[in-house]
Amino acid sequence: MMAQAMLNQVYETEIYAEPAALKNNALIVNGLSKQFGSERVLDDISFSIAEGESLVLLGPSGSGKSTTLRLIAGLETPDGGDIFLHGRHIEHLRARERNIGVIFQNYALFPRMTVADNIAFGLKIRGVKRKTRDAKVEELLAMIGMTEHRDKYPSQISGGQQQRVAIARALAYKPELLLFDESFSALDPQTRTGLRREIRLLLQKLKIPAMFITHDQEEAMELGDQIAILNKGRLEQIGTPREVYDNPQTEFAATFLGAANVVEVCRNDGVELLDCRQCEALPTNDWQSPERVKIIFRPEDVVLSAATSLPEAEKHLGHGIVVDVNFTGALEVVRVKLLSLNQFGYLNSANCQNFDQPCDLIIKVLRTKWDAQRMPLNPKDKVGVWLRDHKMLENKL
Amino acid sequence: MNVTAHNRTYSGRPNDPVRPFGIGFVVLAMMPLVILPLASIFYYGFNKGPIHFWEAVKAPAAIYSLQLSLMTSSVATVCNVVFGIIAAYVMYKYRFKGSSALMIVISLPTAIPTAVAGVALLLVWGRSGLFGSLLEYTDYQVMFTTAAIILANIFVTFPLAFGVIKPALDNLDPSFESAAETMGATRWQTFLYVVLPSLRGAIITGALLTFARCIGEFGSTIMVSGNKAKTMTAPLYIYAKFNEAEVEAATAIAAVLAVISFIVFSLILFTRNRLEK
Incomplete structure (x- = not known):
């Protein structure tokens, strides 16, 4: 409809x-x-x-x-x-x-035709005269840098060369x-x-x-x-x-497209609470009908700091325990296990300390080597976790 | 490819005491079964010297029988290769109810004894047969003519070319056809420029197999030839000469047939190695 x-x-x-x-x-x-x-x-x-x-x-x-x-x-x-x-x-x-020109996964070059004949195929089918055809083929061969391979068969050239030929073959008839x-x-x-x-x-x-x-x-x-x-x-x-x-x-x-951490949170009255267990586990009467939403953030958007120093105005995930640290060259991958039922973005509220227990939620964090040098981390370290950026998915649970 | 395969062949542990016995057994067993009979054809053929051999081959009836064999075999081969290509492509392209049953029927003729094939053809093309009785109204007769021999050859070798071409088609990457199609080729152009060249090796092998089988065909041709000089193929000639106790004449033609078969067989090996990649 x-x-x-x-x-x-x-x-x-x-x-x-x-x-x-x-x-x-x-x-x-x-x-x-x-x-x-x-x-x-x-x-x-x-x-x-x-x-x-x-x-x-x-x-x-x-x-x-x-x-x-x-x-x-x-x-x-x-x-x-x-x-x-x-x-x-x-x-x-x-x-x-x-x-339309199609470049197939395996290029599908015709095995019994030379490189030049493969490129000329579309023109031959269209009844283009031999002279025009040859000129066009030469032009395309030069463009893909394969003039000296013109008389080779597909099995005699490399995969990359085959792909160039496949592209030239498709371009020949001006798709x-x-x-x-x-x-x-x-x-x-x-x-x-x-x-x-x-x-x-x-x-x-x-x-x-x-x-x-x-x-x-x-x-x-x-x-x-x-x-x-x-x-x-x-x-x-x-x-x-x-x-x-x-x-x-x-x-x-x-x-x-890219790596992302997805964390489910409960939300009520504009206040979000990180939910490792269930929304039903929320203890206070203030949370009458909590709504579940998901927050999404990239590993590079997470900032780790010493456990005691969490800037107040930022969005927090509260505290976490470092699970492991992997050096991958330009970046360091840190996996952090979050501590449960932290209030998302409102660290200093009264509820927070009460629920500071480990939960099953592990997030991935990327740190540049400069950050890693400034604050080296080891497994079992307790860290403060906050976000530079995040995205909330509304009604998409 | 063949060379590497050969290099990797298991050659046994060094100084294996069984080795000479194994090889000796194979050669010894082949002696009375294969090697001596073949050798004796040439021995008896040239028994009275090359001039006698040449005389025997040059006899008009002998030449005629060889020509007839070559001609009927060639025609039957062309028919079966063309049919094999079309049938293989149809079976490759379309899946339909009863397609596997049709595959079996196509392959059936090789499993049928050649004499039975001859009788079967007589029943259809003979005077009282289905087509034969229709032909009664014309002056044309099929049985006991060259056409009958071609029909017998076609019947007996029917699935050979198909049997080689079909697997080659099944191995063909379907994206070749898709590619040709997106480049603007019609079905026919795709078949002609893309599918057919890829089957070159299989087509040649299939043709040679068919031809080799036709040129030696005896059982079905003797049924449909009607024992006439006009329809005497080379194998029938050999048989007739033996019956007339003209052993030299028979063995001379037998030697020629054997040589033709050797040549065809070597060509098959050659195309297998060279053209089929």
Whole structure:
């Protein structure tokens, strides 16, 4: 119903208004749904990619990101929803009629064709004359720096080179959109970082809109102008990497893009109480109908201080006991077990001391090496825990 | 790949006393069973000198029988390879009710004794058979002609090419086809430029296997040839000459057939190693 309403809206706007949205967006996906048997793999997904920009679909395996890519490429048929490519309604078209370039996970270079023949394939299919074709292939080979490998077969070149060829092969026929299907997962970390940077620059230069799919958050941050987080076939959040990281809308978004601590608290009358046990365990009569909310904070947003010195105005998690300390190079990872039923942000209230007992809640803290040097910590040390920044998820329990 | 596999072969512990006996047994057992019979074909074929051998091979009936064998085998091979490619692709691409039953039916002809295959063909294409009786109205007759021999060859070698091509297709990464499709290729172009070249090795191996089996086919051809000079293939010629006690003539053609088989067999080994990666 919702999807239908949105669809009508899109139709109307397309026909009568020709809004900026349809003109400035290279790709619009609206209410896309797909079911395999009784399993709903995609549920009403909507997003758009602006002209010349890139979007990363980030999600764990089984989140529906591959299905989304296959639906856009035309390799699967959607059960519902619309796909517009440069204002053109494409979801009823065959894959070959869509003019989209796909870089597959294993690159899918044709094994019996040379590098040059692979790149020329799309042009050959389109009946481009040999001379024009050869010139274009040479140009692309030069662009990816593989001119001397033109007559090699895919099995004779490295994974990174195969990926370049796959990109050149897709670029040859001037696609309106490039789709990358986990295209970096098979490469070793150094090649991967180098290629990611190259591709980013290349896309910016050619101004071709692109969609990447990945489960790697680092890759998502580096490649995406926008990141869309997908979970169990639903879109959790979409935004620039900074927006999603700084302002996650769901617990999943917070924990999948970057590390995050999630702590459940009870709230009443604007006062929050850290809840390690149950809300029902709250002792005083002042807490008539406590509401459960979750607070989310990044490990780097936590500040540890000597147990006795807690600045009054800040948001506190009260006291904690250091569980372990791990040196990881630039940063130190400290795990801290919180002491129970501290009043969140109101340390000096009368209730606090009474409930200062260990609970099962362990949070992760990142400290720079400077902080670590200034206040070295050892397991079993008692520390004060407070937050520079946090985010409260309302009504999302 | 083969070289490394060979290097890794277990060669036994050093000075294993069983070793010479093991190898000796294999060679000895093969002597009366395989090696001596093969060698004697060439021995008897050249018994009276190369000139006699050449005369025997050059006899018009002998030449005709060899030509007929090569021709019918080639036609049957082309038919079965084309069918094998199409059938393998259909079975690879589509899953349908009874697809596994169809797989069994396709593979069945190799399991059927060749004489039975001959009789079965006679029952359908013979004068009172289903197609044979229809052909009665025309001047055309299938049984006891070259066409009958081709039909017999097709029947007997029906699943061979399919049996080699189907597994090769199953090993083909489906993303090749998807990639071709997103690049704008039609189904036919994808098949022609992407699928078919990947099957090159399997197609050649399948063709050679089919051909090798056809060229020596006896049981079914003797049933459908009608014992006529016009339909006498090389194996039938050998049989006829033996019956006429012309051993030299028989062994000469037998030697030629053996050589053809050796060549085909070496080609199969070669394509297996080289073309199938």
